[in-house]
Amino acid sequence: MSVTGVEGEDRSNFTAAESKQIRGRSLRLLGSLLRPVRWPVVAAMLIVVVSTAAQVAGPALIAYGIDQGLPALMEQDWVPLAATGVVYLATGVLGALLIAWYTIMSARISQAVLIDLRKRVFLHTQRLSLEFHESYTSGRIISRQTSDLDAIRELLDSGINQLVQGLLYMVFTAIALFLLDGTSGLVLLASIVPLALLTRWFQVRSQTLFRRSRTASASLIVQFVETMTGIRAVKAFRAEKRNEKVFGELVEDYRTVNGRVIQLFGIFDPGLVLIGNVAVAVVLLVGGFRVVDGQLAIGALLAALLYTRRFFDPMEEMAMFYNSYQSAAAALEKISGVLEELPGVPDPVAPVDLWAAKGAVSFESVQFEYQSDRVILPRFDLSIPAGQTIALVGSTGAGKSTLAKLMARFYDPSQGRVTLDGVDLRDLHPKDLRRAIVMVTQEAYLFSGSVADNISIGKPDATPAEIVAAAKAVGAHDFIAGLPNGYDTDVNKRGGRVSAGQRQLISFARAFLADPAVLILDEATSSLDIPSERLVQQALQTLLGGRTAVIIAHRLSTVAIADRVLVMEHGRIVEDGTPDQLIAGTGRFAQLHAAWRDSLV
Template sequence: MSVTGVEGEERTDFSKEESRQIRQRSLKLLGSLLRPLRPHVVLAVIVIVFSTAFQVAGPALIAIGIDQGLPALMKQDWGPLGLVGGAYLVTGVLGAVLIAWYTVLSARISQAVLIDLRTRVFLQTQRLSLEFHESYTSGRIISRQTSDLDAIRELLDEGINGLIRGVLYMGFIGIALFTLDWTSGLVLVVALVPLFVLTRWFQTRSQRLFRESRVASAKLIVKFVETMTGIRAVKAFRVEKRNGKEFGDLTEDYRDVNARVIQLFGIFDPGLVLIGNVAVGVVLFVGGFRVIDGQMAIGVLLAALLYTRRFFDPMEEMAMFYNSYQSATAALEKISGVLEEKPSVPDPVKPVDLWEAQGTVRFQGVRFAYRSDREILPQFDLELPAGQTIALVGSTGAGKTTLAKLISRFYDPTDGAVTLDGVDLRDLHPKDLRRAIVMVTQEAYLFSGSVADNIAIGKPDASFDEIVAAAKAVGAHEFIDGLPNGYDTDVNKRGGRVSAGQRQLISFARAFLADPAVLILDEATSSLDIPSERLVQEALQTLLADRTAVIIAHRLSTVAIADRVLVMEYGRIVEDGTPDDLISGTGRFAQLHAAWRDSLV
């Protein structure tokens, strides 16, 4: 687990060693993003160096024009002043042209970096195992793709440009000032001492505040996304008032952090202005006496004053950009933390191919725990023969869904092995695994697009006739055909155009079209009404005949189609037999069946 991974994502109290590791990780990520753009970066650096040099040349040319051009002009010699004026004009034009070129180059670099980073985050979040997504909230993932990437965009578009141009500008000004008059240069060096102290003070305090600001922003997004995603539950339980208070508290925290950031700038910006004005005053005071004594030309004094004044201009800009820099740094830390996450279910190094799976599943000495202090399956052994339909029943928390997740390889066992046709799932090629084993959950998630598109997810190259045949097999064709545009009807966001039961039927059609060797139904009929459930059961008896099927259901009517029933309690199989045998007995399943039958009376 990375330093700012799932468990430590919202932390701000990092130790020095953790902070160093985070910085190294962020710099490594930034380096990998810029490496393919190295030629463009080098060209941009060359352009900005020459552009800054041309801009800095202005005051020196003014000094030459005053000290040499004006005396020559008084003697009717226009040459020196004309040359200086021409040089000033040329450097101004070249500086402007190069700045425009640099702006285009830097924009192309920043956009290329953002595209690369956005794609990496998306692909990484898809690649990570189910364990990550069950503990890392969707709001936080969305925050990585939205506010965090926006912060990095601001840094690339404005912050880095201001930083590079500011550093070069100050460096060239320092060189030019020492070249013109080393005494004025010394005054500038002395001014650097309070400037360094003020900047360091600002940096140490703002770094922590900007990280807190990113955390507060992420919490706001998480709360908003979770509320909107669960708006039905919000309305059903009338929790708008409580949510409003919680969101208001989060907003107040965010406001408080930003207020403290503004207070920092309220000290930093005036401090920069004060140091700059004092430096200009000292240069003017010392230079004035030297001009009177003949030790310094008036043009050089004017150039020294201009250089001293201009030296502090980038500092004010860099202070304004420091906000985006700190925000982007905190954002890059979080994004790099996500990108550093390793899948808890990694792809095999040397995958084993299984082109035609028969469907025999075995649990061999399997132990599994989501956390070290909570073991779900203790020393579990089980064989599911190919072609057999197995029903898993038991109380909530017995381990049924965990068993299904292990068969689907959403998780790997802590100890032991789960095999398909004798091949450990950890060694099986991912494509063969996903083709051989399909799990249909209670959620029945539909993606934006047509009904046909959603069914075809099970087999992307399926023909329209195959899609219709799959829908007919599960009893979904009739209601689909009755939709406004039939199979071309857009299901809208998350399938909002169809009912929960209809979404479940579409997900069945999707799974059956995939034609897996092992089909897992995890509470997959819970959203169906009784007529729909009976219709699906009739289809299931035909469609599950030639494949291994695992049915997890609380509705015991669904269990009737099973060849074998496994009753689970506390991660163990306590009963194993046919439905009729278990019903006629006196065990746990007979009690569950009796209670279910009584509930129908």
């Protein structure tokens, strides 16, 4: 897989060039997200600068009040001390109001960015081709929309605030201390050396641990989602114990790495406190001697001590920011990787409109292979006239479903072209393609909502009468009418209130309501019992009249309604004829039909 598709969870396996490319990709994404809100960001930065300056002014005002206001008050001049108190109160109120304003603005900016990013991820992953979704597990997709976006949200909601306010507070505090007393400023400057060494030590070790923690967390989410998604298989094969062991190992790994993170903070936090206390002690010792010598006022010493102490206050929060930053950076890498995935089936640059498709399908020198370079369909030619019903039969892996997916343009051929009424599917306007060709698969997925909602997916503006008519056409009306609320019954996730066969009938109704020119049924009757299948076959004979149809089925009873049967083996058509012609022969289909007939006996 190319670098644009990497997960971003373990960059230690990447070359320097790949890591640079990933960082550049993430920065481009971040820039595109911030560009629409750049002016609110500038305004927020100005607000936080002014608010931080107002907060830092406090100790200097205290020093002025002690050194100038108190002596004046002893001479019955209360103005300097009163003025200092008023200014101190005003700066406190101004700082609080501006911080509140900044917090609200930053929250709005972060929400705008998150909404934009969340929509991008959803719309882009929905637009990506079937090939991507067949290789990119559902657990990983869900992780992109949940834990990864949450990591970015945490950084935007609090981490950025901590960083910006913390850095500005430290810079302004150091400047104020140097302006107040240069000697105390030099003591603070000297303390930055061990502080920088401790921070670098923490950064190097935490980077690896934080990445391991996020990888372990993502593995937990993927394992949980895939277990719950495949719960039927879990129950069928009694895989609970096996899953318990796997999940337990993942939980233990997550616990271990988080324990090491806690140990890291157990060294870093006390180290910060120690450096800060030593710096305060040195400022007090040096300043005390200078006060005795008359070189420093007592108020200035107090302000220097306050500034020195406050300088170290944001450090722990900034260390937590680094954690948030690492999480968000890794999340942004993974999300940007998904967003830079290109659809394997791109929309045409100059789409051709086909308002009323007739349904003639043609495969012209088509060859298809997956990314593994495994050829599924070698050079392939096929012409299906409009209105003809084709049955595709053959052993598993013969290429039947691949042919159907090419016809529905879930994939594009590696060579050659597939046409509808003479128009290459790659040039056909997507809305015309989806209206003209509809595929019903074995899965028969139902979305949350009512039965009527699920049927109307085939035609969103359908009237209730049209929905009922479609259901009657495929023999689904009777069981729907018997549901608790009829067509308004909520099918729940994955159609929990209806059986597999009933779900298939609903999907048939959905497809027939769409009224396509070409209808593809990929093992679509496999979930139906014999009576239901007979009802559907009766409906198919009526509804397939006048439209092109391709039926893929192992049940040869379904093949009987076809005008033409194609027998496929190893991606090639080995027999082509009417059902009666092939049954009367001695080829592969005749053997399959004889074996099927014997199984009925």
